[in-house]
Amino acid sequence: MEATCDTMAVISATLANGGICPITEEKVLKPESVRDVLSLMHSCGMYDYSGQFAFKVGLPAKSGVCGGILLVIPNVMGIFAWSPPLDPLGNSCRGLQFCEELVGVFNFHRYDNLKHASNKKDPRRHKYETMGLSIVNLLFSAASGDVTAMRRHKLSGMDMTLCDYDGRTALHLAAAEGHLECVAFLLEHCNVPHNPKDRWGNMPITEARTFGHQKVVDYLQQWEVAHTEESNQEEELAIRKQASEQSVPLPQ
Structure with a gap:
């Protein structure tokens, strides 16, 4: 043939699309059959190199001694590469290199982490979609008082000052719901501003007062006083340092 x-x-794209041809949109294979075929391709589609290929590339593929490699990225796309020079195992040398470089750039490997593989690109997720989901997850964690989830967000390098389209931050929601532990975590460990304003001019302490969370109000007031004094001291030290460098006597 x-x-x-x-x-x-x-053909590869049809397998990636669950048996539906992407050109004609006709269902030509049963989903169960596609699953079985992909399982065989993943386990033995690359001759004696199948184990190494599953380890390095982690995608179902079928090699041919003509120099072709049919590669399937389930639910994403299908690829066919053809380059006749073969290695001793009967696989295309350039085809193997292409597959390995592909999963080196994109997180297509079966066991790549879709959330925290920061050194790889994920073309399956739009930039703004990813940002929107991150904001939703962060704000939901704050509203539900889930400090553990918020720690995960911080450790993943997320900007903890992100806000929704109304300008409401995680600190706004944590204060509005009375989650003192979340408020303390955001201020003490994430160094977020204590007085951001939403689109209506409300600050986190305003939210806490509105919903009657007095402990949160007291904590935010104490934080503001302490850090206002600290800022004043830092400003005074900066003025004194600048004056000493310029040899200008300070007023008594």
Whole structure:
């Protein structure tokens, strides 16, 4: 049987699409059959190199001694690469290199972490979609008082000052719901501003007063006083340092 690269790419894409041809949108294979075929491709599709390929690339593929490699990225796309020079195991040398470099750039490997693989790109998620989901997850954690989830967000390098379209931050929601531990975590460990304003001009302490969370109000007041004094001291030290460098006598 003869086939072109274009034809084999469509076959690969059909397998990636659960048995539905992406060109005609016709269902040509049962989902169960596609699952079984991909399982076989993943386990033995690359001859004696199948184990190494599963380790390095982690995707179902089928090699041919003509120099072709049919690669399937489930629910994403199908690829067919053709380059005749073969290695001793009968696989395309350039095809193998392409597959390894592909999963080195994108997190397509079966066991890549989709959330924290920061050194890889995820073309399956739009930039703004990712940002929107991050904000929703952060604000939900603050509103529900889940400090453990908020720690995970911080450790993943997330900006803890992110806000929704109304300008409400995680500190706003934690204060409004009376979650003192979350408020303390955001201020003490994340160094977020204590007085951000939403679109209506409300600050976290305003939210805490509105919903009657007096402990949160007291904590925010104490934090504001302490850090106002600290800021004043830092400003005074900066003025004195500048004056000493310029040899200008300070007023008594």
